[in-house]
Amino acid sequence: MTSSPHPPSETPAAEPLNFPTKLAYGAGDLGPAITANLLAFFLLYFLTSVAGLNAALAGSVLMIGKVWDAINDPLVGVLSDRTQSRWGRRYPWMVLGAIPFGVFFFLQWIVPSFSPDPAANQWGLFWYYVIISIFFNMAYTAVNLPYTALTPEMTQDYNERTSLNSFRFAFSIGGSIFSLILAQVIFGLISDGRQQYLLLGLLCAVISVLPIYWCVWGTYQRTMGNKAGESKDSEEANIPFKEQLRIVFSNRPFLYVIGIYLCSWLAVQITAAIIPYFVVNWMGLPNQAFTQVALAVQGTALVTLFFWSAVSDRVGKRIVYFLGAGLWILVQGGLFFLQPGQVGLMYGLAIAAGFGVSTAYLVPWSMVPDVIELDELRTGQRREGIFYGFMVLLQKLGLALGLFLVGNALDQASFIESVPGQPTPLQPESALFAIRVAIGPIPTVSLILGLVLAYFYPISREIHAAILLRLRERRQGITPPDDPTDPINTL
Template identity: 30%
Template sequence: MASNDKLSIGVKLGYGVGDLGGNLFFTIIAFWLMFFLTDVAKLPATLAGTAILIGKLVDAVTDPVAGYLSDRTRTRWGRRRPWFFIAAIPLAFAVTFLFTNPRIADQNLLFIWAALAYSLACTVYTCVNIPYNALTPELTKSYNERTSLNGFRNAFSVVGTLLGAGLAMTLVGIVTPEGSADQTAGFTFMGAVFGGIMAVTAIIAFFAVKEPPLPEKVNSENIFKSYIAALKNKPFKLILVPWILFMIGVTVLTATLKYYFDYVKMDVSMDIAMLVLLVSAMGSMPLMVLLSKKFGKRNTYIGGMSFFAAVVLVMFFFGRQFNDIGTYITMVFAGIGLSANYVMPWSIIPDTVEHDYAEHGIRREGVFYGLWTFGIKLGQALAGFLMGVILDLFKYVPNVPQSDTSIFGIMLLVGPVTALFFVAGNIVLAFYPIDKKAYDELRTKIEARDGKQ
């Protein structure tokens, strides 16, 4: 398969299915890890948030290393595929372990366990996800075909989110009866099922996709020079910073929704609300692809996240007065905004990788996707830490009716705090420079260079 050819449906499906497991990991971390640590393992909210943050500090080392090493890997199966094939089964065990309550009474030891378990899961996931993501710019060089490829990826990623958000408590309930004071066994079962799905989807992607020929010129820079060079890429920085800010906002929202439906909107089914949100997001993806072709990737992304910010503010000001139908309608609109964060960033990042190659003539996709994946995890970690601090500040107490103060804290997280990060991300994103014309100029420059080699 030539990397410049239009991709077949089979390749798009085979590659896309890998993101089902990838996004399933992020979903169960975003939706359920904080709740598991505070309400099942009984770790105070601030310590739970800090444990998640420590996991991300570990990622600050492992993500760059994995990206750098995958750029330099040479096997008959390619550079990227061996990584996610070998790490698939360990990932299943790591996720199961993460959601297994160790029943440690000492808070300090419990905190250490949480930090270590989460760090382990993140490290194994890094070995799957960063090489997988780094394949995107290698599979096609077409500006619009990348948007199409990522449309398939994101359709599967929404399925992963649907499973992680909508099926999680059903799986917990299979083992642990609803209303049980101890959901330990249920969460372990949930972790095992979802970990298995992650492993299977990674293996499917390995067999379904063949890598294009390896580049003749190997990146000989050391790891520090590679990452310094990547961070000097202005277009990349102007999408990475908004990406982190958006991930903080999305994670704050999704993780707080469990508290929101448990303690604020107790008359509304969270399972139905999540299903509506994510089906709306999936259904809106083709719309985002069409809008990006008409208005450009940057403008579509800004418009989608602005709309999303408006919806969460509506939830803050009016959500408590909505009945169940009003809440579900709000979830439909939130899903439209969320779809922009599924489709647009993954179609933008390959263009910044091409910008780097046009300027320097060195292929370092793994380096960029190492930083990109770290940005996701950093956003989730900062969100978890922020949530823990705010929940404790507003006197949240697990498993009891909440005071007006703690409910207000939950509402702040759902609305203004989330919207603040969306607005901040849009301000930075407004300066992103690569549109269709600029990308075509990059491709002309690259083809001229490659033709001389």
């Protein structure tokens, strides 16, 4: 692009964010949510049952894509921190990455033919999907990571950040729900498998790209208007990468946030991965029931995001996490004791779980800007990209390990895999017990650990206000007196 949407105005950092700006910011997470949700639910099945790729090769495609996705997160984070343009540090990545993001997502749902020889065609398909997966994950990170780093650049208000993230995750959860519904509609209208996924990929690619430009247009004025409030040192020469890592991981509150996030999302991902087995093998319900359970959880999480945001304004982020995670723990325990035939109770627990899942979306991400400002107070530099990048990196590596362990536990428990075209096999008691443990005690332990970390998280609303006061004093050239009793010094 050759021109900016409109010139930034002098927007004071303290001026409240208006509804259109929050809405535009939230829209930026719609595309990543749609694509991530479809890839999580459908890509492995598509590769093996539609593209005809060997299951081992299909698993390797997903593994390579996940590993590269984790690696490029901190790289893009550092590069976006160092970007200098009239569009700021984040927007060039979003504007230039949006089109490749949509194109490479669509290309993942094409089934090319490379050779009449089945063995040669298998390897052709394998390398095609590996290359497309690598390029898609690069484009995904180029769009999504700078987007997430916009939060502290839009507002420094403690409560507004929680509100801003509630809009973000409303679009995120809404996108996940929309993608599931759209898939069901397309699958009901079209019988050919290749055409189903080709149309689904095309529609979702277009729908995913357009909101990114909405986000850029709707938030640009606010973000660039706040540039005057940034620390002058933030544009100085960047320190070496290894030193940045040392500073990031010496930020004790950041380590607590990482821990809370990992524990929350480990519970989410393990439960999401095991729900199909729980619904079909333990509860004895058809495959369609899994989608309905997922919609019950995600729909409730969407509605309760704004409820928890309002509660957070009154009682703070930690209390909200205690309330949501506490209810969530009761739900996971209830799922362990749930018996076949108790279908109504299962849906009731799914709805209750949505209350807790929404806090996993909302609370950790609204804590990250607080620790970034603590880092700025200590170092005089703003490095949003590297904080967000390593948070996502550790999340992906941690979740990959957790899901790997669950899969191996099922294998050790003698789980019998389904054969296409054959009835669902009757699982042995050992496998059924492993499924119940994976959906109950394992997420429960993870959530309890998250509660412990949240209890010791040191940045309260009052301490955050003190951090902002110190930053304002520094920008005004005021040096506060050295006070060894100041709680900021203990962080």
